[in-house]
Amino acid sequence: MRPIPRSSRFANGGVSFWFRDMGLPERRPSLPGAADYDVCVVGAGYTGLWTAYYLKKAQPDLRVAIIEREFAGFGASGRNGGWLSAEFSGSRERYAESHGKSSMIALQRAMMETVNEVVAVADAEGVDADVVRGGMRLVATNAAQQERLTAEIEYLQEWGYWPDDIHLLAHDHEPRLSVAGAVASAYSPHAARVNPAKLVTGLARAVADLGVDLFEDTAVEEIRPRRGAARPAVVTGHGTVTADHVVCATEGFTSPLRGQRRDWIPMRSSMIVTEPIPAELWEKIGWEGREVLGDAAHSYVYAQRTADDRIAIGGRGVPHRPGPDQDGSTQPQEIAGLWRALTRMFPDVADVPVEHAWSGMLGVSRDWCPSVHMDADSGLGWAGGYAGSGVAAANLAGRTLRDLVLGRRTELTRLPWVGHKVRGWDPEPLRWAGTRVVHGLYRTADRRESKTEDKGHTSRLAGIATRIARR
Numbered sequence: 001m002r003p004i005p006r007s008s009r010f011a012n013g014g015v016s017f018w019f020r021d022m023g024l025p026e027r028r029p030s031l032p033g034a035a036d037y038d039v040c041v042v043g044a045g046y047t048g049l050w051t052a053y054y055l056k057k058a059q060p061d062l063r064v065a066i067i068e069r070e071f072a073g074f075g076a077s078g079r080n081g082g083w084l085s086a087e088f089s090g091s092r093e094r095y096a097e098s099h100g101k102s103s104m105i106a107l108q109r110a111m112m113e114t115v116n117e118v119v120a121v122a123d124a125e126g127v128d129a130d131v132v133r134g135g136m137r138l139v140a141t142n143a144a145q146q147e148r149l150t151a152e153i154e155y156l157q158e159w160g161y162w163p164d165d166i167h168l169l170a171h172d173h174e175p176r177l178s179v180a181g182a183v184a185s186a187y188s189p190h191a192a193r194v195n196p197a198k199l200v201t202g203l204a205r206a207v208a209d210l211g212v213d214l215f216e217d218t219a220v221e222e223i224r225p226r227r228g229a230a231r232p233a234v235v236t237g238h239g240t241v242t243a244d245h246v247v248c249a250t251e252g253f254t255s256p257l258r259g260q261r262r263d264w265i266p267m268r269s270s271m272i273v274t275e276p277i278p279a280e281l282w283e284k285i286g287w288e289g290r291e292v293l294g295d296a297a298h299s300y301v302y303a304q305r306t307a308d309d310r311i312a313i314g315g316r317g318v319p320h321r322p323g324p325d326q327d328g329s330t331q332p333q334e335i336a337g338l339w340r341a342l343t344r345m346f347p348d349v350a351d352v353p354v355e356h357a358w359s360g361m362l363g364v365s366r367d368w369c370p371s372v373h374m375d376a377d378s379g380l381g382w383a384g385g386y387a388g389s390g391v392a393a394a395n396l397a398g399r400t401l402r403d404l405v406l407g408r409r410t411e412l413t414r415l416p417w418v419g420h421k422v423r424g425w426d427p428e429p430l431r432w433a434g435t436r437v438v439h440g441l442y443r444t445a446d447r448r449e450s451k452t453e454d455k456g457h458t459s460r461l462a463g464i465a466t467r468i469a470r471r
Contacts (some may be wrong), residue, residue: 004339007275007353013329016079017273017356018197025201027071031215033239037063040234040243042372044068045077047383048249050202050398056210065213073200079360081314083292085136085191086111089387092159110161112190114392124251127202129194130307134291135189141181142450144458145296150316176286179345191292193304209229225378233381240307245405251363251384270330270359271314272338274352301341313342330357359364371420373396374404
């Protein structure tokens with residue numbers, strides 16, 4: 001394999017290229033000591049910020065605080081691929097079992113509406129997040145992927161997507177996007193490209209302007225439920241915050257909290273970004289519509305054309321490593337894998353240097369289904385397990401948590417992910433071994449399909465991996 005061209009500015013790690021490009025935000029003060037609020041939110045990512053935003057909009061006199069270990073957007077909210085889409089990771093059948101098919105369809109339609117909601121709020125709050133409503137393009141580059149993509153569209157159209165919401169494209173569809181080897185492609189209008197760091201920092205500013213107390217550099221040691229007359233509490237090294245309701249919005253950083261080690265497994269997703277690509281190469285590629293771009297592989301990738309004409313591409317890296325995220329670095333083999341995916345799709349950019357690589361953690365539940373919950377007895381609520389669809393799902397979760405905290409019965413609180421519970425993950429090292437096996441099987445399945453060893457059909461190895469993962 002040829003060496004990967006690296007920019008003279010190449011960096012591996014840090015929060016993300018998005019924050020490197022715009023600069024890290026000035027940190028807000030830590031919690032000054034013991035305090036009392038109506039609602040305390042733990043975690044200043046999309047989920048926590050949206051929850052606080054909608055609570056203050058609905059009830060301005062509500063006393064709301066957010067406690068953040070680092071700074072707003074430090075986690076997945078500032079590291080993701082910038083896909084604001086209606087994709088939903090959970091098993092539709094599992095939700096339908098408990099609530100009925102129509103309820104799951106309502107959840108899917110709510111995700112579509114959420115794309116519009118995020119864009120509308122960003123506009124209203126003056127958040128310039130490089131938003132382009134270009135939709136989503138999915139491509140298949142071999143016969144097995146084409147078969148799978150066609151089947152997926154048929155499946156989605158049974159679960160809330162109408163033909164206008166997702167469909168196969170004609171070969172000469174405009175605007176043009178030339179992906180090498182593409183044998184089929186599909187399009188959905190329910191997606192937008194965003195700069196995730198600009199979105200999360202703008203949202204944090206809007207939340208603070210509403211009067212929410214946002215405390216950074218404040219690590220949470222324990223979240224205590226209501227016990228008798230004792231209200232729920234958030235214990236930190238700077239003091240304890242008591243509140244009527246506590247919302248845990250830590251997603252991929254949940255496992256270090258006492259008693260929650262096995263709720264959501266932290267999985268790492270990795271990204272690389274090129275230097276700006278010359279105009280003559282964009283003439284060959286197209287991508288004038290700046291759709292977000294994905295493929296139909298098992299170890300899929302997701303990409304965007306950035307505001308300054310780079311390509312940012314990501315995918316699941318090493319799926320699970322025990323312990324907290326240290327520096328956001330990406331392992332060399334994952335950088336190489338993303339670069340190979342990039343140059344397979346766009347061979348003309350093979351000489352464009354890679355400028356930055358990074359990774360982040362997302363939260364995944366044992367059944368890969370996200371959930372939202374507020375327990376009236378304990379006073380504790382949470383949302384997460386988005387498994388990669390969190391840019392939009394976190395907004396829907398925030399609006400749902402608003403209604404749950406305020407005791408409202410609404411269409412949102414009746415959605416089937418509210419109160420969804422699943423058993424915890426297996427203890428270590430079993431879950432580490434299991435995720436490695438699943439990851440390896442999917443990668444091998446992709447290689448076989450690309451070489452037509454499985455005669456144009458989805459590899460049996462992928463089916464084995466799916467059963468092991470219980471997806």
